[in-house]
Amino acid sequence: MKIKTLALSAIMATLILSCNVNQKKEAELPEVDVDVTTEEGQLPTYEVNWADVNVGTTTKTVEIPKIVIVMEEEEVEVPFIDVDMPNDDSEKMERNIVIEAEVTDKEHDLEIKEVWASNNNLYVISELKMLSQDIGDKKMRVSDQLTLNAKDLNVKHYIIGERPDRVFNNQHTYVKSMSDLKTKLEGDYRVIYSK
Numbered sequence: 001m002k003i004k005t006l007a008l009s010a011i012m013a014t015l016i017l018s019c020n021v022n023q024k025k026e027a028e029l030p031e032v033d034v035d036v037t038t039e040e041g042q043l044p045t046y047e048v049n050w051a052d053v054n055v056g057t058t059t060k061t062v063e064i065p066k067i068v069i070v071m072e073e074e075e076v077e078v079p080f081i082d083v084d085m086p087n088d089d090s091e092k093m094e095r096n097i098v099i100e101a102e103v104t105d106k107e108h109d110l111e112i113k114e115v116w117a118s119n120n121n122l123y124v125i126s127e128l129k130m131l132s133q134d135i136g137d138k139k140m141r142v143s144d145q146l147t148l149n150a151k152d153l154n155v156k157h158y159i160i161g162e163r164p165d166r167v168f169n170n171q172h173t174y175v176k177s178m179s180d181l182k183t184k185l186e187g188d189y190r191v192i193y194s195k
Helices: 002-017 167-171 178-184
Strands: 020-023 046-049 080-082 093-118 121-150 154-160 173-175 190-194
Touching: 093 154, 093 167, 154 178, 173 178
Parallel strands: 080 121, 121 154, 154 173
Antiparallel strands: 020 046, 093 121, 093 190
16 A cells, blocks of 8 residues: 555656646736725636647557467378386277477477387387488477377387487487497386387
């Protein structure tokens, strides 16, 4: 409540101080005669000049981000992995496993290279390669996918290559090489897909 009162007081003070007041006539008190006859008096008049305020628009050149996405449907061959777990009668479901990266400067290629299985975990290993085609100051997303028909498994993505400097790319783990990944994921796993 105090903040509102202070804000209102500040606004009122600003409005009063921004006025230009000019006195137009002098004050004149009524003349009084002992006979009790009086003449009309006159109060001072003021001309108040208020600040001119103009509201409109102006044209400026500013940078506005624009994203152009062109989606086209095409029939393509997508890898299909059907997983039957031993001694497990759980219902399988089909789902797309999609990997994406957002890149700048040059075109890139992103490709799922292998899928490893360990217990209830799937490790999807992709490779991100920079190509020679320049894309200027634009950003682009590259992706790859496969179809998995299996019970509900934990899916973890690893991308071999340098992480592009975009916030979007923080959702996956990037490693320098396949040997670094094998060191990181020590343990028993089986390669169930390889390209």
